[in-house]
Amino acid sequence: EAQVTQNPRYLITVTGKKLTVTCSQNMNHEYMSWYRQDPGLGLRQIYYSMNVEVTDKGDVPEGYKVSRKEKRNFPLILESPSPNQTSLYFCASRGHSNQPQHFGDGTRLSIL
Amino acid sequence: KQEVTQIPAALSVPEGENLVLNCSFTDSAIYNLQWFRQDPGKGLTSLLLIQSSQREQTSGRLNASLDKSSGRSTLYIAASQPGDSATYLCAHSGAGSYQLTFGKGTKLSVIP
Numbered sequence: 001e002a003q004v005t006q007n008p009r010y011l012i013t014v015t016g017k018k019l020t021v022t023c024s025q026n027m028n029h030e031y032m033s034w035y036r037q038d039p040g041l042g043l044r045q046i047y048y049s050m051n052v053e054v055t056d057k058g059d060v061p062e063g064y065k066v067s068r069k070e071k072r073n074f075p076l077i078l079e080s081p082s083p084n085q086t087s088l089y090f091c092a093s094r095g096h097s098n099q100p101q102h103f104g105d106g107t108r109l110s111i112l
Numbered sequence: 113k114q115e116v117t118q119i120p121a122a123l124s125v126p127e128g129e130n131l132v133l134n135c136s137f138t139d140s141a142i143y144n145l146q147w148f149r150q151d152p153g154k155g156l157t158s159l160l161l162i163q164s165s166q167r168e169q170t171s172g173r174l175n176a177s178l179d180k181s182s183g184r185s186t187l188y189i190a191a192s193q194p195g196d197s198a199t200y201l202c203a204h205s206g207a208g209s210y211q212l213t214f215g216k217g218t219k220l221s222v223i224p
Binding site for chain 2: 004031033035041042043048050056059090092098099100102103105106
């Protein structure tokens, strides 16, 4: 089954403790992306990757890092999380630019 | 900066009614326009993607249209059912851009 898998689904942690949210897709997609979703602000793009070793900033990249060492994986790294990064995070992937994006089920992060 | 607006923010209709959800965007240099559905606690599911060269796309009871000149897209849902209750989001992909810009969504409730 074609899918985008995120882990963990839920995480409560404390300010400053480094964390990584993993994202994996099994569709051999070149393009992957991370979004955060906040009430009243909607979905905003954090980072995206056009292919292995090729990444670029989205609209809200501050406080986040990404890497794309393999085609299937695109982890999101919060090196020093802060409470304003409490949010619902989604990973997505797609093939050709005129194909729809496939989304994971989301990761709800709470940073105390 | 690209902006995508969805009106209304929430809509409640009785079962069986036909309805239209609206999406407007500021950048007419569009590559494609996508409609997604989001259920509570879940990721986004792609419903329809309209390429810039197309005027509409249909899938079952759903029909999406695109008018680039006026910067508008509509999602028509025929014979609504309680299972259609969800938040519907539209997203604009600009020409030459790797980014999707999302509207804030319309929360639809279909009352049995």
